[in-house]
Amino acid sequence: MMIELIQGKYVYWFYITLMMIGFYAMIAKGNLIKKIIGLNIFQTAVFLFYISIAVSEGSTAPIMLAESYGSLDAGTVTYTNPLPHVLILTAIVVGVSVTAVALALVIRIYKTYGTIDEDRIARLEQESP
Amino acid sequence: MIDFFLLFFLVISAIFAVTTRDILSSVIVLGSYSLVMAVLWTRFNSVDVAFTEAAVGAGITTFLLIAALSRTLRIEEEPEIRESVFPLFQRLKNLLPLFVVLATGAVLVYSTLDMPSFGDPKAPANLHVAPYYIEKSVPETGVVNFVTAILASYRGYDTLGEVTVIFTAGICVILLIRRRKR
Amino acid sequence: MSEHLPILVVLIPLFCALLIFLAGVFQKRAAWAIASLATFLAFAASVKLLALATAGGRISYRLGGWEPPWGIEYVVDYLSGYVLTIISFIAFMIAVFSRDYVKKQVGLDREVNFYAIYLLLITGLLGMIVTGDIFNLYVFLEIASLAGYALVAVGKKKGAIVASYNYLILGTIGAVFVLLGIGHLYMVTGTLNMADLRGLLPGLYHSKVVLTAFAFFVIGFGLKFALFPLHTWLLSAHSLAPSAVSSILAAAVLKVNVYALIRVMFTVYTPEFIYNVVPLAEIFFIIAPVAILAGSIMAIAQTNIKRMLAYSSIGQIGYITLGLALANETALTGSLIHILNHALMKGGLFLIAGCIIYQTDIYDISRLKGMGRKMPVTMAAFTICGLSMIGVPLTVGFISKWYLALGVLEAGRWYFIPLILVSSLLTAVYFWRVIEWAYFHKAASEEALPGRKIAEAPVLMLIPIGIIALFCLIFGTAAFIPEEFARRAAEFLLGGI
């Protein structure tokens, strides 16, 4: 029972661990680029979760095998569920877009304040708003 | 078993990327993290996503981070020690992120108890909508890569949204940091 | 052509954004005109859609011609038609307002990109409203969010970039939480279509996965619309952004995220789930009063007019969540009217603040001495919107509070009545302060701004403000108009499809 539980779920626990590492970096790190690195870890961990939804044992990649081209049905082969893959393709693009905008902001912040440390920026902002 | 080691490597590299003070090495570790993620996804049969992650996560993201680093600071600054008026309050405040993260993690672990087992072909996600695509995408769209069939046709509108997102990001970056000339 | 309206309403701003950007490489002047035209067309299409939905019920549009749940579906019903009209109207007003404002506050060289991003923001928001597919919702949420982050950073004060960065980090956490929620739902149902999810979920209401998904939706969208303890980003983002942007953020972006949560609560899940299975109402009963009181009290403590308005948004969001938690039709009607209400009032107030800043560069409330005589139209509009915010009869603000109060009594929770009264009083305090400085203090002989005569803002900035203030009064006296639509929507939400 216990072993079954662990066998069935350990991948999920890995992704949760990864997510929490990224999440922690996002909210606890003072360095603005570190936050973005955390953001990337967080997002890819969520992607991993989506991909792991699709996994089913004994299936093959969701591209029709060449031998079943002629017959219009998918045949006897079982293919992996392609839908989560599509969703994650979209989400990866969204992820890199957010990263790009965030980095552009960090570059501007460094130009303005000469630091990318959250506490220092807060202090500078207090001293001369 | 390989999966287990790959996942383990991911955790180690994530921890390293977050804790090291040299952000450049942190970025490089992040790149290898993405690459290993891509390998893992290939093992999970999602070749398209793995391809994209290798190109984007390990490629473009690393490029962008290094480009940004070259214009900011490579080494993480030491945290400032400031006298706090209420030391106890300050210490509690420092613990808050950890608490939030642990609570979120606990909720997520709790939800896994009711999840279908990993790799279960009978999981509901694989039964309801998905079989239709596998059965019909070739006769209906003439595309043999099911992922492309869904991406471009069944959920083509999502892809339009996706391209709009990246376009938005592009002009946002132009708006934010393009050098004004003349 | 009218059968294609649900998609056209989203495509018009998208195409115009592309057009602005393309044209901008050669010609920079056209940007404002295209943006105003696009938002006007979107508004016209929304009105038509609202009329169609009111006459014929739910309109479904199959994108790509694929049947849902295999393809993506667009849905216009009472609720989405209602919100669509509000948001596109405000977007149009703000676009018109922006011409002179943006020229001065943002700068000519960035104008093209500003309007392109503005239209992309509108595209994202409208897409979020009409979509009937939960993953599509996430994609458009991200379009709107990215555009919003960039627009905040345009602000003139240097803190705006930091505000934008914090907004980005917290907003992204919210979006990723929503994505996680969607993943959880997909895992146990195998579908992404909202109507289909609604049919499949009831058997799974006690599944830990479905419960967790709901928690992530509430926290994710809550981060986006500044639900009380998650509001920290809002203050600096809304107060440091250019006023036109603050206006669209407060009037449209917050509202659409509230709408998204309402969609998830009532269309994906059911009233049965949110009121009987999860303790959402109990949590909101604690959060909402704290938000209402804290927002109002903090607003009183502010000296910067935009910060005051930003704090007041937190309290107003509290009203909306209170109405959601009360679980009866009257209160829900109140909540929905309050969405219209707050969109008009806060959108208008930020624009008015924009007018004042445009003409005088004054942020400090105590320096508004004698402004009532120098900028009479602007201050009159401010007074009307302020009275509406307080909830004085004959303004639209009164209607929503009235419905909320009735809903409170209907739910047998009379102890919220004093809360509504006290908070209205507090609201009166912080608006009265501005009105007092503006009308009852003589300008101390131009000492505030030596050598510059203060006059009204350009006409194109005054017109949108006037129209918004007028609508505050029209909907307050002819209350049956918003009432009718909101009641239908509330009935529809609680009664199910």
Added chain:
Amino acid sequence: MKELIIIRVVARLMIPFIQLFALYVIAHGELGPGGGFQGGVILGASFILHVLAFGLEESRRRLSEKVTDLLNPAGLLLFAGIGLICLIGGGMYLEYDRLPVTANPILASQLGIYGIEIGVGITVAAIMVTLFFEMAHRHDD
């Protein structure tokens, strides 16, 4: 400058192949892994390699700001435009079967999918180049 010679020779040799591969990936999306997005990223990466080897100035001469600015929305316009053309053919938005170019719905669908993949590729490649150019550009010098 001397140490760059090897990089420059190798880059000059590799860039055409990388670009060819990118086009292959865009076109091959219907049959195997790949598609407009992946191909676009690779195409963008080839220009980034050019920047790394030859410097920003040289690359900007080859691919001016105006060109990338025009290409940024062009791909998205192609994608969204194909969707609109479907309306003219009497279909729903993005219903490629109804593209008024051929009577065969399967062929029309395949053409539509090719079209949007190319659109995705153009925008993604142009945006990647834009992002990199803007990020790598030093403001102060």
